[in-house]
Amino acid sequence: xxxxxxxxxxxxxxxxxxxxxxxxxQAFTEEPNSTTIAAIRELEAGRGxxxxxxSDLFKQILG
Numbered sequence: 001x002x003x004x005x006x007x008x009x010x011x012x013x014x015x016x017x018x019x020x021x022x023x024x025x026q027a028f029t030e031e032p033n034s035t036t037i038a039a040i041r042e043l044e045a046g047r048g049x050x051x052x053x054x055s056d057l058f059k060q061i062l063g
Contacts, residue, residue, distance in 0.1 A: 004028070 008015035022028055032040070042048055051057035 006019075008019070010016070023030075049057075049060060051060060
């Protein structure tokens with residue numbers, strides 16, 4: 001399978017229309033990158049951080 005990388009201006013109506021047409025055609029698939037796959041596997045394995053709310057999350061991140 002070949003890989004195509006698209007860069008576009010998200011404010012462009014033409015670009016948005018073209019992406020919608022590409023997605024609707026089902027000729028292409030969107031696959032997550034290696035970082036996303038690793039994060040999904042980490043969560044599936046039961047690892048990761050949970051926070052009660054955004055304040056708790058920032059407290060965990062910033063200490």
